[in-house]
Amino acid sequence: xxxxxxxxxxxxxxxxxxxxxxxxxxxxxxxxxxxxxxxxxxxxxxxxxxxxxxxxxxxxxxxxxxxxxxxxxxxxxxxxxxxxxxxxxxxxxxxxxxxxxxxxxxxxxxxxxxxxxxxxxxxxxxxxxxxxxxxxxxxxxxxxxxxxxxxxxxxxxxxxxxxxxxxxxxxxxxxxxxxxxxxxxxxxxxxxxxxxxxxxxxxxxxxxxxxxxxxxxxxxxxxxxxxxxxxxxxxxxxxxxxxxxxxxxxxxxxxxxxxxxxxxxxxxxxxxxxxxxxxxxxxxxxxxxxxxxxxxxxxxxxxxxxxxxxxxxxxxxxxxxxxxxxxxxxxxxxxxxxxxxxxxxxxxxxxxxxxxxxxxxxxxxxxxxxxxxxxxxxxxxxxxxxxxxxxxxxxxxxxxxxxxxxxxxxxxxxxxxxxxxxxxxxxxxxxxxxxxxxxxxxxxxxxxxxxxxxxxxxxxxxxxxxxxxxxxxxxxxxxxxxxxxxxxxxxxxxxxxxxxxxxxxxxxxxxxxxxxxxxxxxxxxxxxxxxxxxxxxxxxxxxxxxxxxxxxxxxxxxxxxxxxxxxxxxxxxxxxxxxxxxxxxxxxxxxxxxxxxxxxxxxxxxxxxxxxxxxxxxxxxxxxxxxxxxxxxxxxxxxxxxxxxxxxxxxxxxxxxxxxxxxxxxxxxxxxxxxxxxxxxxxxxxxxxxxxxxxxxxxxxxxxxxxxxxxxxxxxxxxxxxxxxxxxxxxxxxxxxxxxxxxxxxxxxxxxxxxxxxxxxxxxxxxxxxxxxxxxxxxxxxxxxxxxx
Numbered sequence: 001x002x003x004x005x006x007x008x009x010x011x012x013x014x015x016x017x018x019x020x021x022x023x024x025x026x027x028x029x030x031x032x033x034x035x036x037x038x039x040x041x042x043x044x045x046x047x048x049x050x051x052x053x054x055x056x057x058x059x060x061x062x063x064x065x066x067x068x069x070x071x072x073x074x075x076x077x078x079x080x081x082x083x084x085x086x087x088x089x090x091x092x093x094x095x096x097x098x099x100x101x102x103x104x105x106x107x108x109x110x111x112x113x114x115x116x117x118x119x120x121x122x123x124x125x126x127x128x129x130x131x132x133x134x135x136x137x138x139x140x141x142x143x144x145x146x147x148x149x150x151x152x153x154x155x156x157x158x159x160x161x162x163x164x165x166x167x168x169x170x171x172x173x174x175x176x177x178x179x180x181x182x183x184x185x186x187x188x189x190x191x192x193x194x195x196x197x198x199x200x201x202x203x204x205x206x207x208x209x210x211x212x213x214x215x216x217x218x219x220x221x222x223x224x225x226x227x228x229x230x231x232x233x234x235x236x237x238x239x240x241x242x243x244x245x246x247x248x249x250x251x252x253x254x255x256x257x258x259x260x261x262x263x264x265x266x267x268x269x270x271x272x273x274x275x276x277x278x279x280x281x282x283x284x285x286x287x288x289x290x291x292x293x294x295x296x297x298x299x300x301x302x303x304x305x306x307x308x309x310x311x312x313x314x315x316x317x318x319x320x321x322x323x324x325x326x327x328x329x330x331x332x333x334x335x336x337x338x339x340x341x342x343x344x345x346x347x348x349x350x351x352x353x354x355x356x357x358x359x360x361x362x363x364x365x366x367x368x369x370x371x372x373x374x375x376x377x378x379x380x381x382x383x384x385x386x387x388x389x390x391x392x393x394x395x396x397x398x399x400x401x402x403x404x405x406x407x408x409x410x411x412x413x414x415x416x417x418x419x420x421x422x423x424x425x426x427x428x429x430x431x432x433x434x435x436x437x438x439x440x441x442x443x444x445x446x447x448x449x450x451x452x453x454x455x456x457x458x459x460x461x462x463x464x465x466x467x468x469x470x471x472x473x474x475x476x477x478x479x480x481x482x483x484x485x486x487x488x489x490x491x492x493x494x495x496x497x498x499x500x501x502x503x504x505x506x507x508x509x510x511x512x513x514x515x516x517x518x519x520x521x522x523x524x525x526x527x528x529x530x531x532x533x534x535x536x537x538x539x540x541x542x543x544x545x546x547x548x549x550x551x552x553x554x555x556x557x558x559x560x561x562x563x564x565x566x567x568x569x570x571x572x573x574x575x576x577x578x579x580x581x582x583x584x585x586x587x588x589x590x591x592x593x594x595x596x597x598x599x600x601x602x603x604x605x606x607x608x609x610x611x612x613x614x615x616x617x618x619x620x621x622x623x624x625x626x627x628x629x630x631x632x633x634x635x636x637x638x639x640x641x642x643x644x645x646x647x648x649x650x651x652x653x654x655x656x657x658x659x660x661x662x663x664x665x666x667x668x669x670x671x672x673x674x675x676x677x678x679x680x681x682x683x684x685x686x687x688x689x690x691x692x693x694x695x696x697x698x699x700x701x702x703x704x705x706x707x708x709x710x711x712x713x714x715x716x717x718x719x720x721x722x723x724x725x726x727x728x729x730x731x732x733x734x735x736x737x738x739x740x741x742x743x744x745x746x747x748x749x750x751x752x753x754x755x756x757x758x759x760x761x762x763x764x765x766x767x768x769x770x771x772x773x774x775x776x777x778x779x780x781x782x783x784x785x786x787x788x789x
Contacts (some may be wrong), residue, residue: 016353018305021333022054022346023314024063030319030337030344036087037259037324038078041100042335043087044344045073051089053100054346056333064104068096068115075125079134086134088118090125095139095148118148132179164204168192176258178296180281181748183207187255187285193294197713197750207750208299208696208712212253212285212292218660219301223358225659256321257286261293261332263302263325263351284332286321291334291349297749298698298707303358305349307336314338314345325351367646367655367702369671369685371631379650380586380611381571381633457678460728461743462767462774462786465757467506471781472496477519478763478777481722484525485629485676487770489546491532492777493520499534501546504768506775506785513544515551524568527628531569531591533576539563541578543591543605552591553605560585566624572631576607579621584637584647586611613647615639616654625669625688629676634702636688638666644690646702656705662692667720675727675769684729687746691716691723697734699746713751714742719779722764726772733774735762741776755786 026033028048036043046052046065049072053064071092079086087098096115103113118137127140139146170189177184182198191212197205261282282302285292291305307316319339325332332349375381471478477495483504484491490502499513499520518537525532531552532544541564543553555564562581570577576587592604615621619639626635633650642665648655670689674680686702696712714721714736721735731752732744741755741762760780767774772788 017350017357018310018313019348019350020313020345021056021348024052024344026342026344028342030342031339032319033337033344034074034076035257035320035322035335035337035344036076036078037322037333037335038085039082039324039326041078041085041087042322042333042346043076043078043089044335044337045076045089046344048072049091051076051087051098053087053103056346056348064100064107064113066098066103066113066115068117069094075128075140077128077130077137079130080132081134086130088128088130088137089115090128090139092124093120095119095125095128095137097137127175129175164196167194174255174258176260176283178260178281178283181296181750183296183750185258185283187258189254191253191255191287193255193285195296195299195749199750202750205713205750208710210294210299212255212287214663215294215299215301216253216290216292216304219304222659225657253285253287253290253292255285256288256318257284257323259284259286259323259325261325262327263293263355279327284323284325286318286323286334288318288321288339289316291321291323297709299710299712299749300707303354305354313347314343315341325349367634367648367686367705369627369632369634369702370682371633371650373650375633376650378652379633380652381574381649383588383610457728459788460726460730460772461753462772462788463743463753463755464787464789465755465784466773466787467785468757469502469506469783471500471510471783472498475760475780477779478781478783479519479521480523481764481766481775481777482523482525483766483768483775484529485527485769486529487675487677487768489525489529490766490775491523491525492764492783493523493534493536494781495519497536497538499523499532499544501532502783504771504773506783511546511549513549515542516540522567526569527573531573533567533569535564535567535578541567541576543576543589553589553607555607562620565621568624568626569628570626570635572628575610577624577626577635579624579637581620582618582639583612583614584621584624584635585609586649611649611652613652613654615643615645616657617641617643619643622665622667623669625671627671627673627685629673636669636671638669638690640665642666642692644669644700646705658700658705661690661707662695662698664692664695666690666692668723670723670725672725672729674729677770678727680729687725687729689723689725689732691721691734693718693720697723697732699732709746709749711742711744711749711751713744713749714738714740719761719763721762722766722777724765724767724774726767727769731767733765733767733776735765735776737761739778741765741774743774755784757784758782 026046033045040055040057042054044052049069051066051073069091073089073091075090077088085100087100089096095118097118098115106113123141125139125141129138137148139148168188168190172186172188174187184196184198186194193210195207197207261284262279263282281296283294283296285294289307292301293303295302307313315336315338317339318336320337323332323334330352332351334347334349337344471494478492479495480493482491488504490504493499497514497516500510502510516536516538520534520536522535530546532546535541539557541555542551545552560580565579567578576589578585587607588610589607590605615637617639619641621637622640623638633648635647635649636644638644642661644658644661645654646656668691672685672687674685688700689697691697694717696710698707699709701708714734715738716736719737723734725732730746734742736742739758742751743753745752758778759782760778762776763779764777774786776784
């Protein structure tokens, strides 16, 4: 067969993102032609039964044409090794193995290249895949999978090791194995991806489920909101896909191709794209109308390239697609076959340009949880320190000069017994008594004799059940948990009106704090461990004395126009931070320790609102978080519109808005607050977790306002389960509805291990800040303590 004439390519300079390098037209329809890409070659069937290989490094007229099939070629795949580069093709008559380099050499010498026939199956082959070492080929024909040894041309019999249930009513079009993370990725015709864990012992657990259409909408919305923030007031950013959406049917994105993609994301400080040795593992997803890059850590789209945005492309709707990018490369190649025509086009994509154009812009300045500057005089936080630095004088008027008494030495003209004049002078300083014997009795009923072991990073996995207790005689939900800063006490809020404080070992009778008229929704320790804050469904906020077990401060339901949804101590116990409706508020408070036996049940403490700020969107706040263990100006809030807003109280304004954080409103924000018993890198404190019902847990980095990892391996479909950071910052624990608590490592989306033995849904989890210990709480009121080996 003569080499087909190359069609004139469209304008090669139409865009800095996409360049059409080669276009060819077949005599037969190529709607569902099998295509293949390697790092430097593209392969496609032409005229039905001729196999063509094109390389961007060679002149375009030197198209390598391989003949050997008599029937329609249905499957093509390149090998994984470069030397030699193997190509396997299949039709209803033969499965042929080609050595691309040898075939090209023979073509240059004027000889006809020949391949090696592996077998004649006389069946339609739908898919071919090489093993990693290219020594075997998997052949999918009909309802069977055969493995062929390339060297001896024989079949290797295997046994079924796993069979999944029906994932979708649509056929599965593509599979890919992520060797580094030991995951299997599957894609279907309706644009759904399932990622399964191949780790031994996980039993092919589903790590994540991705709806490509929803991810594309989320990606577009985030870009629109980011662009709106950058444009001057009065200007509007119109996304082309949203403008053209009127009158169009809802788009679906069939998964036509899956391929590895290693790329380095923009630097968090300068925003530049760099292709260095440490890159993010991503996935190319080829579909009929677009190409997508999916981050395999966060399961979020990093880029989307829609063919209709480039009108000069020869193929606007693809029937088949294959894409490949070199490791540590700024370019990728994509080969498309036309769904409604007979053209095949090869595209060259500039990854650097694509990412720089589509990455959402970050905040104008670098955000950090750690305070990097002194408190400004205009900051609302200044109210908390002004009293200490500039104490208010009891009498502001300066006394008259004539009333001023000159400083003179104080002399007693008579001996006073209490003055010490009659006693001999002390020759030594005061020294505490250390030989007091307690006869094995505790000196105070509030003193905790529990002593935490030294926090060890060698054995930091709390997985052994140490103790199990019930918080009440009847099943009652545990709504919240929090350890004190020294790790010696554990506070929990119950579904009735009680708050309980256990010692860290869960031994002995707990201290009870009674006063709420409904379920306790929040418990929070003060930094000095003297006070315990709680909020309840009775719309009250209460501050308790831990030692006295008494109410010290009460905020009645009418203190704010809307119920208090979340509250905590803030800025080293200087303020009480709370949210009510769409606003968060700073309260300056004073705890009165004076006791009046006649009115001892009436709190004399007082509070005063000093600052309020609403969310930009005006929706109600569902959760908020701030660090209290050290000075921080950052407050995180989540709204019912599925956004997370970052506030900088040193500037007294909103600093950034994260859109489409989850598919449902966030019910918990958890920051990496660290521990005084173990050191972390300063940048680690910028990490925080968000969780929503039915949408897993996501890890965010405040510096670049990006989701860096997603954890979806635990069932959480209907109940808001808790989440917690470990003190070392290496682990994340969360509750689940399958009566297991899940522990993840921050570097993997697959769970590390599960904690069994629970009798109901795990509602809350809490790490001990002083020891590798984890406490879980269930819906039926059981607390379980897990310790490290």
